Amino acid sequence: MKIALLGFGTVGKGVYEIVKKVNMQTQNLSVSRILIRKGKESILPEMTDSVEEIVNDPEVDVVVEVMGGIEPAHTYILEALKHQKHVITANKAVIAKYLKEFNETAQQNKVKFYFEASVGGGIPWIQGLEKALRIDKVNSISGIFNGTSNYILDQMTKSNDSFNKVLENAQKLGYAEADPKADIDGLDVANKLCISADIAYDINISNRDELPIFGIRNIELKDIKYFEKKGYAVKLMGFTHQFGNQYDYVVEPALVEKHTLEANIADNYNLISLNGDTIGRLDFFGQGAGMFPTANAVVQDVLDIKEGKGHLERDFDQALEYDANLYKKDYMIRAAFDCKALFKDYAPTDKGDFLYIHQIASGEMHRLMKLILKKDSKAFMVGLPDSIQKNGISRVVSSSQEAIA
Amino acid sequence: MKIALLGFGTVGKGVYEIVKKVNMQTQNLSVSRILIRKGKESILPEMTDSVEEIVNDPEVDVVVEVMGGIEPAHTYILEALKHQKHVITANKAVIAKYLKEFNETAQQNKVKFYFEASVGGGIPWIQGLEKALRIDKVNSISGIFNGTSNYILDQMTKSNDSFNKVLENAQKLGYAEADPKADIDGLDVANKLCISADIAYDINISNRDELPIFGIRNIELKDIKYFEKKGYAVKLMGFTHQFGNQYDYVVEPALVEKHTLEANIADNYNLISLNGDTIGRLDFFGQGAGMFPTANAVVQDVLDIKEGKGHLERDFDQALEYDANLYKKDYMIRAAFDCKALFKDYAPTDKGDFLYIHQIASGEMHRLMKLILKKDSKAFMVGLPDSIQKNGISRVVSSSQEAIA
Structure with missing residues (x-):
């Protein structure tokens, strides 16, 4: 061959x-x-x-x-x-x-x-997802899809250095590119989550400009220290859920309790999780980038073709409806001006440098965040372990809480 | 079909x-x-x-x-x-x-x-291992292979209850069998590690009676609390390494630093890791037992047969030599009598209720532990994150340290 x-x-x-x-x-x-x-x-x-x-x-x-x-x-x-x-x-x-x-x-x-x-470099994620889909409906996918941003957040936590200093170091070491935009603004995560959701739901996410994507460019060391004190690590994560005939999709900094797998993904490693009807939670961990891990995944595909091992057939034509507001969760926001009025329907309360916002739909949160960024380009927001509020039913669905707690 | x-x-x-x-x-x-x-x-x-x-x-x-x-x-x-x-x-x-x-x-x-x-119930571990082997030599495998023992250790840590009380509870909840021997004495882990090593090295582990296997039957709450204070969690783990023409194989309680993935595997979940030449560290996490996860894995095999997806061909006939003493690491032992003399070549030092033993080969440690158990049937031992000392080369190979630290 x-x-x-x-x-x-x-x-x-x-x-x-x-x-x-x-x-x-x-x-x-x-x-x-x-x-x-x-x-x-x-x-x-x-x-x-x-x-x-x-x-x-x-x-x-x-x-x-x-x-x-x-x-x-x-x-x-x-x-x-x-x-x-x-x-x-x-x-x-x-x-x-x-x-x-x-x-x-x-x-x-x-x-x-x-x-x-x-997606996930050397991690056999696409195959794992496709295999799960032979039997199960995959209800949700979440994960740390980007090694560079994880490295930056991990290093800030460990070294007590600022975002810019850690980023510069990562660039020197070749962990981050000269133009880090795709990695730190969540665009790389968005691409990988998009591919995963396309496969999982057999859809074709076409209008990606309106998707809620927020990166880690504005995170400060004091934010990380504050979250740490409260028992959380912060990770740049992608989430997608399917519920009935609808799905959501969000890329944002997320707080994870310190005893979860997510909180303990160090360096530039990736962790990607799925939740299926019968298989439950299934996670894949490994090197999401790098010469040999990524090349290994490419050669695995070559060998599948050589051995006639067909992958899952998909037409990407299911008529699922995208709903940015499918799920509600709590968020925290740090802005240089008083933005309580914007969140008046969500019981905003002060917590340290942050405003704590209760049970707001993700799409709405990201929409309001865009308004805030126009007045304070350094503002930062983070999601808390998520809960569902849908058709009057409120239940905690943080995959980490479900599986680990 | x-x-x-x-x-x-x-x-x-x-x-x-x-x-x-x-x-x-x-x-x-x-x-x-x-x-x-x-x-x-x-x-x-x-x-x-x-x-x-x-x-x-x-x-x-x-x-x-x-x-x-x-x-x-x-x-x-x-x-x-x-x-x-x-x-x-x-x-x-x-x-x-x-x-x-x-x-x-x-x-x-x-x-x-x-x-x-x-092995690993619903976790696609065998397939993941076989896939890695298409390209890589797999140098080591380690993991938490047994959900029952992990549940017991996790519950002892969280509830501050004794081993026996937690075991009784686990039996009531159906997490542990009426005869818990296979789970708590490491025999179930040994079976799963044996299958994994047979595939990884293309061998046939036949004489399994002499293998170093030590379970968690003797662990006490105060042991767990002591390890916790020192920054460690304790897990029942299986390890195997291949080095040149030799391999080792050990099942034992192991200390893992609290920021590793292993330390954060809760409840009855499993985590299985491999290390390959080009893929590096790759981990699989999920439900290692249970009705639907396990049945899911069975049906996946049925579908592979139906779709003509052949698995890796193995003859299990490679002539690898088993060496129980391939690796040295530090251990800690708790015994009711002074057993320093037994370990005089390994700089034994007192640490709390434990004797700290430096850089002893695993096979030798398990052999001496059998002697100790004859005098104190309640004695307990635990391995520390492992290091290699082979042919004069000493290097840390704890997969968790390599990947996470």
Whole structure:
């Protein structure tokens, strides 16, 4: 089975190394083509700067897209699928946007489109989720999907350094990118949660601009210390729930009690949880990024194709309704001005530097937060372990509380 | 696809329910036969007390053994395989003993023998391990494999009740069996670790009587409180490491630092971890027992057979050498008499009620502990986060320290 790599950065190099290693044992996998940027020096015989050459090579079975970004990744993936090449990608941004199109094009051309590495890196999360879905309805997904933000929050807690200082250090160590926006503003989590929800509910989240997403850019060391004193750690998390014919979806800083698994995810590790009808709570923990873990997940997809192990078939066309206000929970907000009036329906009470807001729907909270940010661009908010209030029924559904407490 | 159930206890009933539910969606799975004990009343039309009738039924594709125990489970599984029925079992005791024989018989008869539910219940651990092995050498496995013992230790910590009181409560709640020996003496963990190591190293652990296994029967509330004060939780854990051509294997109470994942596994949940060359640390958390989680894992195996998804092929015939003394670590021991002399080579020092023993090989520690138990049947020991001392190289390999610290 011959593999073409589109891109030869960290993950591409990892795939190249692992295929060489696996090949020593099985003798039937190889990287035969590597796409490099036009004008870049070709240092390996497999390298070419022509994507046409790759998609028209009858010997190439699988195209692995590891260049990242939306374009030209999107165009190249479609080209490869239309030339009846299986495609594997680790590129969550392009999948979150075009999953349904890629899936349809793959089906039309009778090839596979797999993307295990895109969510949770080396963690077999997509497979775990798809496996659970063979039997169960998955009612909720939650997790720490982004290693960089987890590293920053963990380091702030341990080192007592400010957000900016820890971020600078993370950038020096290569844990954070020069432009950290995607990681610290929750966009990377949003992409991964979007892919997970698309699979779990067989939907296609298209209008993503309106989704409630709030990151950790504004967190201060004193916030973390205050939460710690109250028995909580703060984590950047993604949540989605399905209830009847509706689902919600939220990315935000979340308080977790110190004895939960979530609170004890250190460094740049990820933890992703699902809740299913019969399986109950199931969690996956591991390295959500990094050269070899991510490349491992890519090669696992290659091996699934080679061994004819089909993944779950999805059309992403279920008519579920998105409701940003499906769930209510308590929030805390820190703003430089008095914003009690905004939350008058939610019994706002002062707690240290924070305003404690009771049982507000997540969509409403994020909408009001956007108003607050216009007056105080440094304001910060955090959700508490969530409870459901739906059709008059109020019950605690924090997956951590359910399982751990 | 028609399924015969051998046994209709908790797990059997769970399989019956889930198959009915899955069947509503896919219309091609059913339980057509249920074996009940001779003389027991047949309350469902599928019930029979004749195993011959089942294995000779040409319509039965898969036999699911959920009766437990060694015999007649062992005989029935072999009979079913020889009649070219696929066999799925959740029975760790019989697998740990006869895995190689079952596997060979299945291969000879060109059928499958799957056992996902046997280790970690609903956690997709066997599949996760087998998947990792497609690419990686798995260097170590560790985990909390037994929910009952974890529940007892967790409840003692939270309720300040004695071991016996918590055990009685667990028995009343159905969390512990009337005869709790397998759970509290580490035998259940040993079976699960044995199955995991057999797969990971492609070996066949046959002489299991000499393996170092020590349970939690002798733990006292004051031990737990002392460890807690020092920043540790205590968990009944299984460990195995592979190093060169050797492996070790140990079941014992282990101290884990309070900020590790292990320390925060509450109730009767399980956590199982592997460490692979490229994937690094990968953990699976979920319900290790219970009607629906365990039955879910059984039905997952049925679906793999139905969908033609082969599991990793193993012959269990690698010539790895078992070395009980492959690793050294620190231990603490509580005995009613002065046993310093026994440990004179390991710098024994007094710590509270305990004797602290430095860098002793696990096999040697367990051997000396057996001598101590002859004089003090209530003595207790616990291992500290482990370090390797091998060929002069001493390095910390506690998976929790590596990943979390």
